Amino acid sequence: MPRLVRLHVNGQVHEVFTPPHRTLLELLREDLGLTGTKHGCELGECGACTVLVDGRPILACLALAVEVEGAEILTVEGLGRPGNLHPLQEAFMEVGALQCGYCTPGFLLSAKALLDQNPAPSRQEIHEALSGNLCRCTGYLRIVQAVERAAVKAR
Amino acid sequence: MKEFTWISKPYPRVDAEAKVTGRVRYADDLVLPGMLFCKLLRSHLPHARIRRIDTTRARSLPGVLAVLTGKDLPAHKFGILPTSQDQEALCVEKVRYVGDPVAAVAAIDEWTAEQAVRLIEVEYDPLPSYMTIEDALFKEGEPIHAQGNVHKEVSLEFGDVATGFEEADYIREDIFLYHGSAHLPLEEHAAVASYEPGDLLTVWSSTQVPHYLHRTLSKVLDLPMSRIRVIATPVGGGFGGKSDIFNHEIVVAALAMITGRPVKCTLTREEVFYTLRRHPTLMWVRTGVREDGTITAMHFRAILEGGAYGSYGVATTYYVGALQPITYKIPNYRFEGMRVFTNAPPGGPKRGHGTPQPRFALECHLDKIAEDLGMDPVELRRRNLVAPHTKTVNWLRITSCGLAECLKKVVEASRFHEKHRRLPRGRGVGLAVSGYLSGAGLPIYWNDLPHSQVHLQVDRSGSVTLSCGAIDIGQGSNSVLVYTVCEILGVSPEDVRLIVADTAITPIDLGSYSSRVTFMAGNAALQAAQRMRDLIAAAVAEKLGVPAESLIFQGRQVKVGGGEDRALSWREACEVAEARYGLLSATGTYTPPRLAGPYKGSGVGPSPAYSYSACVAEVQVDEETGVVSVEKIWIAHDIGRALNPLLVLGQVEGSVYMGLGEALMEDLSVRQGVIRVPSMLEYKSPTVKEMPEVEAFLIETVDPEGPFGAKECGQGPLLPVPPAIANAIYDAVRVRIDEVPITPEKVLKALERRRKGEEGRFGPGGFPAIRFKEPIRVAPPSPSSAGRVEPRP
Structure with missing residues (x-):
């Protein structure tokens, strides 16, 4: 059954109604439109979908969105922007x-x-x-x- | 010499900021309103007749908008080469490899599409399958294609090989095997199609060849090219793996036309493994040399395992034989090559297209000859090197050639002579050299049309709109285009708006393959910019009453030269010119000179210029485990001129990396039609930990025809790496591994054989007994035409 998750991504709070099997990668790319996070395998093999969860690198293709509720998530879009790069x-x-x-x-x-x-x-x-x-x-x-x-x- | 502003400088690539901020839109990042998702049903059998396809259950699944089979499409086959039109978007009568698509679904989401694919019922009649070269040649049964299992046979003789061997003091034969490998781009192939009223089809695809995709869609969908727009999205890695036409690109277009809604298909990683691979190639080579090491004759045979379809295979077969003579003077040369069909994913071009395999064979073979003659391998090569501005025995025109300098550089930098045969056991150095094309001299479709075109438009604001059909696959073509135009017009990258690879608005470029884009699109951009500069200069000269030739375009200004300090800003100059001439527009075009020799098959191999590389590898071999670790690579590359040293070094290092992977671990083997390891975890490729230190040198020979003198760098530097490593392994532990990848098991087996007193070698035991057809005999170019190459008219 879909449920509501609150995610903190790049300093903003998002509320998304999502089935529990949805991966963080799918949610970032498809629900939040944060397509800077890439997928190369969706099996945890290539590292292209690496994002930070409370400062630790994780593979967004292997994490469920519901698992990271409440944590601080950082994607490439939050790392820096043109004119103010990391x-x-x-x-x-x-x-x-x-x-x-x-x-x-x-x-x-x-x-x-x-x-x-x-x-x-x-x-x-x-x-x-x-x-x-x-x-x-x-x-x-x-x-x-x-x-x-x-x-x-x-x- | 003129000091450049933008050329030869290590500026970051023009798309760097967009890429480091995650703002580049790759094909799978695209989302359109109402978009549907497509999945393909693929054959699980390697070779079978399709008896029946029942899509009833799939169609009735809620959320499914369309189910497509081959019978729903116009009955036109396709293929990248005009001579190999052997593929169907969805198979109609039979399947030829595990993974051959038979049906497709468009549904509201990926999950529904996957469920629907499972509901499609297909009945097959299995056929005997052909899994190896030997199967393809000798097994009885229904062949994979009606023409039989031999796809292409080539037999060419240049000069007189029999006489050449008679003149030899020493003759040696060797057999080598180069296994297939995957391109493994990080981005999985993806395509999106949209169909608008008025028959307007748009297809976005992660393709290296938008122009050929445009042509193919027109053919297979029975739509005029004017109704189709192909937009190549920035490619997340290609290496040749996106240079063919793929089933899903046609299928999404057909589904968009049927449903009236946009449709996306993104391949899974497993599907990407089944797209294309480097041809597994078995090779036999025989060379005759005089006592002093000069080559008198060479006979090279190769069999390519082609997989299920033609792809570029006809060209690949020729390439396996074409480039041996561009590094060494071979006065008499015979090449016999054959590509066979097998029930495996198609063999396609991968970085070096058909030339890394023979280069591995040739450079290991020469190392053995040097050893047999008791000669220094550097000296053996030096005595045979081609000279600049000559023609090879197979009629290839060599212009600039910095091979001797490349060789000198890596030998000195690596202190090769202090190390070779002198390092402690287990440690060794090896050497190899190579050459590669700066773009194929002939197009896929033989015609007289330009290979690359650029359009420039400038308006009163000073904005420069630069458009070109070329697509950046990471090699940096966008940067080459922009920096070239900035150099000539004296503007900055922020003045230039770049539009690429959109067949509705950009002029045609043939595609990002054969290392052609810097050379060809670069030349087209150079010409367009020069014409634009001339146009603006004429207007400014008239206005200021000075000769147009005296004007200098630099620093966003058009200055009066000769000590005067008068100048117009770039914007003012554009305004003056637009007032004088109206819309400011200029085009540039590049067509290579006619380079094909006077024989059938001479279309593969010619290039307007060749790059050259030399490589020394130092390795450590663990005799207990057979593990080879590459300690350092020295590589020198004749680039002509490095238009951007940062980007060129990136290409050289990336080539070394890919060569290292192929040399030591990458093996896309197929067992019973199934790829053994279709995952990135199990398909071994080097990580940051396996990458050795690389010392790269750029040799600038300033080619007479390259833009600012530039030549290619994206493929050539891969070629010498595998043989240099194999030769270093011999230096370290005195065993010959005549087969890549050189895995620890192979090293151990060879060491064991040596311990038993047998030949310390691992490699193929024989070459199939094939009688190749009588060769086409070709007289070498006359000594006069082999001399100085005449300038272009």
């Missing part, structure tokens, strides 16, 4: 850490979770934090550089 977004642009851009929102949020916990991560810690996100374009090197650059900038 340092990670700036760094991704500057070092060329994106090509097709499809995996980029997921990487940005995994990286944000890392830097929020650990403002000066080692390269190995960056690798660990990003190892659940797949990218087929860049070869990852510039993504890692971008995270390092953003970490330096934020300090």
